[in-house]
Amino acid sequence: EAQVTQNPRYLITVTGKKLTVTCSQNMNHEYMSWYRQDPGLGLRQIYYSMNVEVTDKGDVPEGYKVSRKEKRNFPLILESPSPNQTSLYFCASRRTGGNQPQHFGDGTRLSIL
Amino acid sequence: AQSVTQPDIHITVSEGASLELRCNYSYGATPYLFWYVQSPGQGLQLLLKYFSGDTLVQGIKGFEAEFKRSQSSFNLRKPSVHWSDAAEYFCAVGMDSSYKLIFGSGTRLLVRP
Numbered sequence: 001e002a003q004v005t006q007n008p009r010y011l012i013t014v015t016g017k018k019l020t021v022t023c024s025q026n027m028n029h030e031y032m033s034w035y036r037q038d039p040g041l042g043l044r045q046i047y048y049s050m051n052v053e054v055t056d057k058g059d060v061p062e063g064y065k066v067s068r069k070e071k072r073n074f075p076l077i078l079e080s081p082s083p084n085q086t087s088l089y090f091c092a093s094r095r096t097g098g099n100q101p102q103h104f105g106d107g108t109r110l111s112i113l
Numbered sequence: 114a115q116s117v118t119q120p121d122i123h124i125t126v127s128e129g130a131s132l133e134l135r136c137n138y139s140y141g142a143t144p145y146l147f148w149y150v151q152s153p154g155q156g157l158q159l160l161l162k163y164f165s166g167d168t169l170v171q172g173i174k175g176f177e178a179e180f181k182r183s184q185s186s187f188n189l190r191k192p193s194v195h196w197s198d199a200a201e202y203f204c205a206v207g208m209d210s211s212y213k214l215i216f217g218s219g220t221r222l223l224v225r226p
Contacts, residue, residue, distance in 0.1 A: 042203060042218040043203065043216040044216075048213075092157075098145050099145045104157040104158075106155060
């Protein structure tokens with residue numbers, strides 16, 4: 001089954017404790033992206049990657065890091081999480097081309113205390 | 114700057130009634146347009162997309178949308194709403210010139226029995 005898998009689905013942690021949210025897709029998609037969803041703001045792009053070893057900032061990259069060492073994986077790293085990063089996070093992937101729809105994971109709810 | 118506006122934060126309709134969710138975008142060229150639906154605890158599922166051709170597009174679950182260039186709109190419609198349609202709906206605009214997908218802030222649909 002074609003899917004985007006995120007882990008963990010839920011996480012409660014404390015300020016400053018480094019965490020990683022994993023994302024994996026099995027569709028051989030070139031493009032992957034991370035979004036955060038906050039009430040009233042829709043989804044905002046954090047980082048994206050057009051292919052292996054190619055990453056770029058989205059609209060809200062501050063406080064986040066990513067890497068793309070393999071085509072299927074695109075982890076999101078919070079080196080020193082803060083409470084304003086409490087949010088619902090989505091990973092997505094798609095084939096190359098602006099008209100290609102994105103496939104989303106089920107989301108990761110992060111709470112930073 | 115490119116933007117997407119969904120003017121209705123919440124909409125409540127009775128089961129069996131018709132539905133129209135509004136979406137307006139700001140972009141200089143013809144964009145790629147998408148509607149996604151998010152059920153509680155789930156990721157985003159693609160309902161339909163438009164990038165060229167017939168301006169009335171059909172999607173899954175009985176939804177359709179019409180692209181109106183003169184109004185910069187891409188409104189989502191359904192002739193008869195079912196209780197299972199209660200969810201949050203997002204309009205999104207993609208551009209071939211970049212890999213960005215810009216989302217509206219979403220419209221939450223409530224369905225009265």
